[in-house]
Amino acid sequence: xxxxxxxxxxxxxxxxxxxxxxxxxxxxxxxxxxxxxxxxxxxxxxxxxxxxxxxxxxxxxxxxxxxxxxxxxxxxxxxxxxxxxxxxxxxxxxxxxxxxxxxxxxxxxxxxxxxxxxxxxxxxxxxxxxxxxxxxxxxxxxxxxxxxxxxxxxxxxxxxxxxxx
Amino acid sequence: xxxxxxxxxxxxxxxxxxxxxxxxxxxxxxxxxxxxxxxxxxxxxxxxxxxxxxxxxxxxxxxxxxxxxxxxxxxxxxxxxxxxxxxxxxxxxxxxxxxxxxxxxxxxxxxxxxxxxxxxxxxxxxxxxxxxxxxxxxxxxxxxxxxxxxxxxx
Ligand SMILES: CC(C)(COP(=O)(O)OP(=O)(O)OC[C@H]1O[C@@H](n2cnc3c(N)ncnc32)[C@H](O)[C@@H]1OP(=O)(O)O)[C@@H](O)C(=O)NCCC(=O)NCCS
Numbered sequence: 001x002x003x004x005x006x007x008x009x010x011x012x013x014x015x016x017x018x019x020x021x022x023x024x025x026x027x028x029x030x031x032x033x034x035x036x037x038x039x040x041x042x043x044x045x046x047x048x049x050x051x052x053x054x055x056x057x058x059x060x061x062x063x064x065x066x067x068x069x070x071x072x073x074x075x076x077x078x079x080x081x082x083x084x085x086x087x088x089x090x091x092x093x094x095x096x097x098x099x100x101x102x103x104x105x106x107x108x109x110x111x112x113x114x115x116x117x118x119x120x121x122x123x124x125x126x127x128x129x130x131x132x133x134x135x136x137x138x139x140x141x142x143x144x145x146x147x148x149x150x151x152x153x154x155x156x157x158x159x160x161x162x163x164x165x
Numbered sequence: 166x167x168x169x170x171x172x173x174x175x176x177x178x179x180x181x182x183x184x185x186x187x188x189x190x191x192x193x194x195x196x197x198x199x200x201x202x203x204x205x206x207x208x209x210x211x212x213x214x215x216x217x218x219x220x221x222x223x224x225x226x227x228x229x230x231x232x233x234x235x236x237x238x239x240x241x242x243x244x245x246x247x248x249x250x251x252x253x254x255x256x257x258x259x260x261x262x263x264x265x266x267x268x269x270x271x272x273x274x275x276x277x278x279x280x281x282x283x284x285x286x287x288x289x290x291x292x293x294x295x296x297x298x299x300x301x302x303x304x305x306x307x308x309x310x311x312x313x314x315x316x317x318x319x
Contacts, residue, residue: 044256137276144237148292153281 016077016111018118021053025064028076036101050101051079056063059084059126061119064101078102082114084128089156095131096121100142116149134158157164170245172199173207174238174290180229181219181287182294189226207245214244233291239283301306 021029026045034040053062060083067075081099086092097119102112120131132154135142175197180188190208194201208227211217242248252271254260260268293304 139282140237140284141282143280144286144289147284148286148289150293 014070014072014077014106014109016065016114017068018063018065018114020057021062021064021079022051023049025076029064029079032079032101032103036104048081052083056083061122063115063119063122065115066075067106068134076103077106078111078115080119082123082131084123084126091156092130093128095126095128097131097133100133105164112145113149116145132156166242166247168199169203169207169210170242171203172197173245174241175237176204176208176227177211177216177229177241177287178290178294180227181231181233182291184229184233187220187224187226187228192226210244211241216241223268231287233288234286236287237283238285238287238290239279242282248275248282 026042026049028039030042030045033045049062052060062081063079065077065078067073067077078101079099080097082095082097084093085096086094097116100112100115102115123131131151133146133151135146137143176193179193179196180186188279191201193208194204208217208219212219212227216229216231216236217227219225219227239248252268252275254264254268
């Protein structure tokens with residue numbers, strides 16, 4: 001797959017293209033994340049960009065959905081970030097999705113699904129058969145989304161404990 | 166999961182897979198091999214919760230009246246069972262250390278179960294059904310039970 005050739009949606013509105021993130025997108029991503037989480041984190045996004053959009057691109061995918069035309073053309077409608085990781089936790093190589101959001105004003109129009117299908121397609125094209133993610137179990141919205149895409153509980157269980165002070 | 170809950174979910178998936186369709190209690194009962202008597206009570210509860218509506222008369226029956234994309238399995242389960250994550254501890258001021266320890270484990274499992282049921286919508290269940298093929302035995306199989314069906318993951 002040619003990474004930089006945008007793919008156009010013909011299905012649901014608004015029309016979007018999904019492409020790799022560029023440095024120019026960063027301020028929009030910081031803004032979008034800030035609006036969703038209430039905490040703008042420019043340093044974090046710079047670092048994400050350096051790590052996932054400039055190196056080892058054959059197994060790292062930092063994708064954005066951009067609105068295509070109309071008065072909102074060129075707006076960053078959402079993003080998804082993932083990579084192929086091997087041998088962590090004794091696991092065979094598998095794809096991880098670890099950053100994912102759609103602009104609250106543009107949700108429920110299929111953009112999340114397009115981003116998801118795009119990144120899973122790219123990961124599949126590297127020869128990987130499994131994708132994973134981790135979701136807070138209180139985050140019913142994101143859980144419902146991944147479930148509707150066919151994801152289910154995997155063979156690993158996340159464990160943790162509070163460390164005494 | 167209790168039998169009533171199970172029947173309710175199966176009936177809802179059946180109705181939600183084609184919201185336009187009216188299905189009689191006896192047809193649903195036959196499909197899932199449950200008594201019409203038990204099913205009728207379950208459908209009543211679902212009706213009171215606004216998830217199904219009934220039409221009387223010829224060709225009448227139940228049809229789906231909720232939003233399949235918003236109703237989760239947990240919403241249905243809660244109509245029939247107490248899913249509060251508290252499990253059973255009794256009076257906390259009297260509970261012993263072993264009771265607390267067991268309670269913690271049970272609560273952990275319950276929270277996982279609720280998160281799972283709470284994130285799976287009826288629409289997701291309908292979508293997932295596509296993964297299962299249904300093998301129907303030939304009608305004229307000698308001595309065979311013509312209504313016998315078998316499902317298996319593909
Ligand atoms: C999860 C999220 C990415 C989905 O984006 P979206 O563009 O709205 O999703 P889509 O329109 O493609 O929805 C696809 C399916 O997901 C499910 N879904 C999405 N939103 C849902 C909701 N509010 N309730 C139930 N199911 C939902 C539905 O099954 C939907 O299919 P349908 O439209 O046919 O019913 C978006 O809600 C989001 O960004 N949430 C916050 C993410 C977050 O917290 N990120 C920070 C940490 S990584």
